[in-house]
Amino acid sequence: MRIPILRLGDILLTSIQVDLIDEDILQFQHDVLTMIKNRDAQGVVIDITSMEVVDSFMARVINDTANMARLLGAEVVVCGIQPSVALTLVEMGRGLIGVTSTFNLEQGLREIERRLAARLLRPVTDGDSNAT
Amino acid sequence: MPPETSDALIIPIREQQDVLTARQKARTIASGLGLGIADQTRLATAISELTRNAILYAGGGECQLWDQSDDNTFRIRVEVRDQGPGIDDIALAMRDGYSTSGGLGAGLSGAKRLMDDFEIETSSAGTRVIVTLERSRQESFYI
Amino acid sequence: MNALEQAATDRFTTLLETKRSVILDTWVDQFLADWEGTRHGNLPPEEIRAQSQLFLDQLHRLLQNNFSHSWQPQSADPIVQLLTQLSETWAKKGLAAAQSTFYILSFKRILLARYLELESDPAAFSAAVAVLDLVLDRLSLVVVERFEMTRERLIKQQSLSLLELSTPVxxxxxxxxxxxxxxxxxxxxxxxxxxxxxxxxxxxxxxxxxxxxxxxxxxxxxxxxxxxxxxxxxxxxxxxxxxxxxxxxxxxxxxxxxxxxxxxxxxxxxxxxxxxxxxxxxxxxxxxxxxxx
The missing domain is CATH 3.30.750.24 (STAS domain)
Incomplete structure (x- = not known):
């Protein structure tokens, strides 16, 4: 079961729609990081609206993926965490530490856009490519 | 009160897919009793932690689910057992953040925090973890 | 059990057979009279009568079958189940704790009075008291305990609903x-x-x-x-x-x-x-x- 990753400009969109086994989510982590590197993506939105259970392992992988993506220079937003999932995670003494979250995909995209706009050095147009 | 093995739902845990089956079955039992989505999620998550441990450390095992509700209380009992090498130092394994497998180490302690009762027996012949979710029938109206 | 106590136990067993209906009548009447003016309107007298009848049957069975000092009320005993159910119902209906205890204690008094009609020897009588203490005191504890438990649970439930009200979003x-x-x-x-x-x-x-x-x-x-x-x-x-x-x-x-x-x-x-x-x-x-x- 491979989770599809879509590209929207330099932002990656991905939505976890089914109950995952451990290998699937590790594969997903690998795929996201590879795609950020290969396509020079600047942002990633991970939608987990459909995840009804996020246990400590899943939480760790999502956390790690966000931190790794950040190391590769991409902004990461997780969206659609279910109330009962958030509750369970804090009760276990876990959380998605240091990950920004939003309610839905649309807000997630907007948050990424906002952050990218705030990057002072973000090249909006490429002056050189016109010259060649 | 020792549970009757006959009315237990037994799910063999051999591969990752069985973890999903076990927690879905538990969810069905919980929602059938009318427990709220938060309790369904607590139960499913605890089972996820325990059954994953069984696969990770013992190569598999068995998950048993009982509905032991009575007139006053909803009670779902879960037993996960394996025939693995056992846990050397339970106190250490229960400590938050401890892990030998690269997980968050929240497995056992997380399951304990989510459930209302937690028992563990471990020896070189295997490990048995029993957790129980208990809710007063009255209380459940509010969840 | 010594010989006197065994004799007393047998006599009680006989009493419960021969004087069953008169004991039942006196007991239920006294109990209802004590409740006169309180809230027993919720409890139909026929129901109390039927339950008391069951109690007499169970007590008879208990005394008949190798009754001894080591007897302790177990939750599986039919007589204990009967009383816990009774106590729970009363607690829920808002009766006073004293009334539920009175139920067992008044029965003890009635039974002893009947016993005295048959046997007035002081030694035999004190053995009879000892036997009744053994059974009925323990049973009245069961009643009180369950009554309290039920009440506590009710209070907890009520505070839960209050709690719900007190945290609006x-x-x-x-x-x-x-x-x-x-x-x-x-x-x-x-x-x-x-x-x-x-x-x-x-x-x-x-x-x-x-x-x-x-x-x-x-x-x-x-x-x-x-x-x-x-x-x-x-x-x-x-x-x-x-x-x-x-x-x-x-x-x-x-x-x-x-x-x-x-x-x-x-x-x-x-x-x-x-x-x-x-x-x-x-x-x-x-x-x-x-x-x-």
Whole structure:
């Protein structure tokens, strides 16, 4: 079961729609990081609206993926965490530490856009490519 | 009160897919009793932690689910057992953040925090973890 | 059991056979008379009669079958089950604890009176008292215990419903929610509050959540821990949390205890919190009375 990753400009969109086994989510982590590197993506939105259970392992992988993506220079937003999932995670003494979250995909995209706009050095147009 | 093995739902845990089956079955039992989505999620998550441990450390095992509700209380009992090498130092394994497998180490302690009762027996012949979710029938109206 | 006690036990068994209906009548009448003017209107006399009849049968069986000193009421005993059920019903109907105890004690008196009619030897009589003490005192303890348990459970349930009422989540603006916390926060209550809050936040997709703790009397490590969990879970959903209403004592305690509130926005007053929240939503408050220029 491979989770599809879509590209929207330099932002990656991905939505976890089914109950995952451990290998699937590790594969997903690998795929996201590879795609950020290969396509020079600047942002990633991970939608987990459909995840009804996020246990400590899943939480760790999502956390790690966000931190790794950040190391590769991409902004990461997780969206659609279910109330009962958030509750369970804090009760276990876990959380998605240091990950920004939003309610839905649309807000997630907007948050990424906002952050990218705030990057002072973000090249909006490429002056050189016109010259060649 | 020792549970009757006959009315237990037994799910063999051999591969990752069985973890999903076990927690879905538990969810069905919980929602059938009318427990709220938060309790369904607590139960499913605890089972996820325990059954994953069984696969990770013992190569598999068995998950048993009982509905032991009575007139006053909803009670779902879960037993996960394996025939693995056992846990050397339970106190250490229960400590938050401890892990030998690269997980968050929240497995056992997380399951304990989510459930209302937690028992563990471990020896070189295997490990048995029993957790129980208990809710007063009255209380459940509010969840 | 010594010989005298065994004889007394046998005599009771016989009494329960031969004088069954007169004992039953006296007992039920006395019991109902004692309740006269109280709230026994809810309990049909026929029901009490039927249950008392069952009790006599069970007691008869108990005394007949190798009754001994070692007997202890077990929850599986039919007679214990009968009494616990009875006691539970009465507790739920709001009868006084004394009335439920009186039920067993009045029966003891009646049975002893019947016994005296047959046997007046002091030694035999004291053995009879000993036997009855053994059975009926233990059974009356069962009744009292269950009565108390039921009452406690009722009180707990009532406080639960109160608790539910006392933690409203208020929508104060589009996508802005206020949780005014009032009273002592323990683990059970914190769990409930968090569940409520998270559901409300997700439902209206609240961008701002204000948690006001003006009404929380004591802020210690435990309460701060609950608060942090609630806030962390809320943040995980994607809302911006603003904590308001911290008292100077609360701030002192938290810092002395070394509790860190992390990166939570804190504002002193609810007013400051609301304007902060509105600003986060891109709303500005304008003073309508202020004249231009």
């Amino acid at each position: 208020v929508k104060i603006w589009d996508h802005m929610i206020l949780l005014p916390l009032v009273g002592v926060i323990d683990t059970a209550r914190a769990r409930k509050i968090t569940e409520n809050l998270l559901n409300s936040i997700a439902e209206i997709e609240a961008m701002v959540t204000i948690v006001d703790i003006t009404g929380v009397p004591v802020l210690d490590t435990a309460v701060a821990g609950h608060l942090m969990k609630t806030i962390n879970a809320a943040q995980m959903l994607g809302t911006h949390v603003i904590l308001t209403g911290m008292s100077p004592e609360g701030a002192q305690t938290l810092v002395k205890l070394g509790v860190s509130l992390g990166d939570i926005t804190t504002r002193g007053s609810l007013k400051a919190g609301i304007s902060e929240g509105l600003a986060a939503l891109g709303k500005v408050i304008i003073d309508g009375h202020r004249r231009a220029g």
